[in-house]
Amino acid sequence: MTFGLSRWGEALRVAIAATLAHRLRSLLTVTGIVIGIAVVTVVAALLEGAQEFINKTAAGLGPGIVRIDKASFQDFVGDAQAFAEARAKRPDVTLEDFRGLRERLRDRLEVGVRLDAALPIGRGGRSLDGVIVQGGSANIYELTTVKLDRGRILNEFDDQYRRPVCLIGKDVDEYLFPDTDSLGRFVKMGGLEYEVVGVAAPLGSSIGASQDAFVQIPLGTFTRIFGSRSRSITLLTKARADQTITNSEVEELTRVAMRLQRGLQPGDDDNFSVTTSKSIEAFAGRITSIVALVLYPLTGIALAVAGVVVMNMMLASVTERTREIGVRLAIGARRSDILIQFLLESTLLTLVGGMIGVIFAALLVMIAALATGFSLSVPLWALIAALSVSSSIGIIFGVFPARRAARLDPIEALRKE
Amino acid sequence: MRMIELVDVSRSYGGLTKVAALSNINLTIGAGERVAVMGPSGSGKSTFLNLVCGLDQPTAGTILIDGVDIGILDDDSRTRLRRERIGMIFQTFNLLPTLTAIENVALPLRLNGMSRRVAEPRAVAMLKRVGLGGRLDHRPDQLSGGERQRMAIARALIFEPPLLLADEPTGNLDSQTGDEILDLLDQLHGELNMTILLVTHNEEAIRFCDRLVRLRDGRVVNDEKMERGR
Numbered sequence: 194m195t196f197g198l199s200r201w202g203e204a205l206r207v208a209i210a211a212t213l214a215h216r217l218r219s220l221l222t223v224t225g226i227v228i229g230i231a232v233v234t235v236v237a238a239l240l241e242g243a244q245e246f247i248n249k250t251a252a253g254l255g256p257g258i259v260r261i262d263k264a265s266f267q268d269f270v271g272d273a274q275a276f277a278e279a280r281a282k283r284p285d286v287t288l289e290d291f292r293g294l295r296e297r298l299r300d301r302l303e304v305g306v307r308l309d310a311a312l313p314i315g316r317g318g319r320s321l322d323g324v325i326v327q328g329g330s331a332n333i334y335e336l337t338t339v340k341l342d343r344g345r346i347l348n349e350f351d352d353q354y355r356r357p358v359c360l361i362g363k364d365v366d367e368y369l370f371p372d373t374d375s376l377g378r379f380v381k382m383g384g385l386e387y388e389v390v391g392v393a394a395p396l397g398s399s400i401g402a403s404q405d406a407f408v409q410i411p412l413g414t415f416t417r418i419f420g421s422r423s424r425s426i427t428l429l430t431k432a433r434a435d436q437t438i439t440n441s442e443v444e445e446l447t448r449v450a451m452r453l454q455r456g457l458q459p460g461d462d463d464n465f466s467v468t469t470s471k472s473i474e475a476f477a478g479r480i481t482s483i484v485a486l487v488l489y490p491l492t493g494i495a496l497a498v499a500g501v502v503v504m505n506m507m508l509a510s511v512t513e514r515t516r517e518i519g520v521r522l523a524i525g526a527r528r529s530d531i532l533i534q535f536l537l538e539s540t541l542l543t544l545v546g547g548m549i550g551v552i553f554a555a556l557l558v559m560i561a562a563l564a565t566g567f568s569l570s571v572p573l574w575a576l577i578a579a580l581s582v583s584s585s586i587g588i589i590f591g592v593f594p595a596r597r598a599a600r601l602d603p604i605e606a607l608r609k610e
Numbered sequence: 611m612r613m614i615e616l617v618d619v620s621r622s623y624g625g626l627t628k629v630a631a632l633s634n635i636n637l638t639i640g641a642g643e644r645v646a647v648m649g650p651s652g653s654g655k656s657t658f659l660n661l662v663c664g665l666d667q668p669t670a671g672t673i674l675i676d677g678v679d680i681g682i683l684d685d686d687s688r689t690r691l692r693r694e695r696i697g698m699i700f701q702t703f704n705l706l707p708t709l710t711a712i713e714n715v716a717l718p719l720r721l722n723g724m725s726r727r728v729a730e731p732r733a734v735a736m737l738k739r740v741g742l743g744g745r746l747d748h749r750p751d752q753l754s755g756g757e758r759q760r761m762a763i764a765r766a767l768i769f770e771p772p773l774l775l776a777d778e779p780t781g782n783l784d785s786q787t788g789d790e791i792l793d794l795l796d797q798l799h800g801e802l803n804m805t806i807l808l809v810t811h812n813e814e815a816i817r818f819c820d821r822l823v824r825l826r827d828g829r830v831v832n833d834e835k836m837e838r839g840r
């Protein structure tokens with residue numbers, strides 16, 4: 194049997210009228226749906242944001258580049274204690290490791306090092322805190338995503354002669370040199386003056402924190418001031434330009450060389466972390482699936498409970514409107530008309546609940562985005578999923594009450610007061 | 611022309627002690643006849659109407675409406691027959707309280723898949739015919755009993771059906787309003803010439819009919835032709 198458009202229209206009109214006739218009751222009935230949908234939608238938006246952020250970080254590492262440091266958090270998902278232990282017990286990565294690794298891999302891989310320290314930096318009356326001072330080997334520009342805007346990069350000679358020169362990030366350039374060109378001028382760090390020879394192109398920001406607040410100085414210059422002690426030290430490797438080596442070979446070569454450098458025996462675990470952009474992405478995927486694995490079933494249960502509440506309300510509604518159903522059947526409504534009418538009503542109810550939930554979620558996500566500086570938004574797929582899940586709940590939990598309504602005996606129903 | 615034909619129709623209700631609401635009814639009613647159905651409470655009058663309109667099925671026997679055996683129709687066909695060919699009015703009006711007069715009267719048309727644009731003007735015309743032209747957008751609870759019954763009559767006759775079933779239509783009305791309703795039915799019968807089955811306790815109503823069928827304990831005990839407007 195076909196169902197004419199105007200019959201759907203009529204059923205929809207009745208469903209809307211019935212819902213509006215009990216506004217408060219309808220709203221209370223769908224509260225569970227609203228909350229359930231809002232929670233999943235917010236979490237979906239947060240996961241999406243986190244994934245995007247992590248992938249951006251991975252992009253910062255660049256394809257084909259392998260990073261070695263003491264302990265990387267991606268190796269210790271879900272085990273904060275092991276991570277803390279590794280940070281405490283593993284040997285620090287040292288400049289000796291750098292030199293050893295460079296020696297072992299010299300024919301095949303480019304090996305670089307970067308040391309970080311935090312130091313206030315000034316010029317004239319101005320001073321800037323929270324700037325990261327980086328000491329890097331001369332090949333660091335091949336191994337990181339820092340690009341030159343103007344001037345020149347730091348080179349072998351700067352390193353060898355420990356020259357007091359620097360390459361500055363965009364933030365430092367703009368803050369310390371608001372109305373002059375910084376090239377050829379001097380900045381002051383730890384009582385020493387450094388000539389600005391280069392300015393880096395902007396990297397942008399992640400989590401609202403700028404990545405452009407840095408000053409790079411030659412490795413030799415850095416060790417003269419800070420010694421080889423450093424807040425963190427990172428080794429970076431990639432295939433030499435004249436070599437054809439796959440990314441995973443680069444990773445394996447680096448790992449083996451580092452194990453030799455550390456004197457590890459075949460059965461020993463690595464006492465350092467190896468990271469690639471691939472492993473960062475895998476890590477992001479793992480976090481997402483762990484959260485999803487816990488959260489989505491929980492929300493599923495919550496939504497099922499919400500569906501039962503809707504079903505209960507619809508059953509009450511069928512009882513209340515028994516006489517109306519009897520009248521409709523008596524004057525010529527098909528049983529399918531009654532079925533569709535009640536099914537539409539429960540679906541409309543949960544769909545509206547889902548819409549309210551999505552609107553709530555969008556507001557929460559907007560607030561979270563403003564508060565944290567993360568770029569967050571409700572992804573389109575989550576919106577579509579939320580609306581289809583909520584209307585499915587209406588259909589699934591509406592079937593039983595709707596069938597009950599459609600199967601009423603009209604004579605009995607008409608007798609009811 | 612036979613409008614209604616009942617052949618050995620029985621309707622009993624189950625359980626250990628079987629209650630026979632109707633037993634072995636044989637009755638033929640011609641097109642355009644106006645039949646008063648009388649009898650004490652519990653004699654089976656409502657059961658009779660429910661069987662004729664197809665809301666209920668007999669436990670034995672055959673019912674033909676306009677020559678069609680409604681026992682062999684499927685549920686949807688029977689529903690369609692009831693919607694388009696049989697009008698029904700009740701003692702308690704059975705209007706939908708949330709709908710206006712127009713919407714109530716247009717409802718059978720809408721159930722037939724007609725758009726509001728087409729259905730509602732027809733409803734308005736029918737409401738004018740029953741004297742409710744000034745009450746188009748009122749809901750049932752804003753109207754008097756007589757006006758409600760007029761609305762119900764308009765709904766019952768919106769398809770201009772050949773058969774009208776009325777179960778004590780004046781039962782809830784004072785005698786003057788009841789007479790007005792009977793006059794309206796009389797007038798509409800003159801225009802549409804439908805067959806009317808009128809279940810009533812009202813002696814006045816009999817005057818309006820040309821045949822009287824008396825039921826007792828589920829059997830026809832009397833069936834006589836009468837002079838209309840005696």
Ligand SMILES: Nc1ncnc2c1ncn2[C@@H]1O[C@H](COP(=O)(O)OP(=O)(O)OP(=O)(O)O)[C@@H](O)[C@H]1O
Pocket residue numbers: 623629630631649650651652653654655656657658
């Ligand atoms: N669903 C049912 N189950 C059992 N018995 C029923 C049922 N419906 C009707 N009956 C019985 O069938 C008989 C006829 O009932 P019906 O309603 O047709 O009487 P009626 O003539 O319309 O009475 P009234 O004048 O009071 O409306 C009664 O004895 C009634 O108790």
Ligand SMILES: [Mg+2]
Pocket residue numbers: 655656657777
């Ligand atoms: Mg009765």
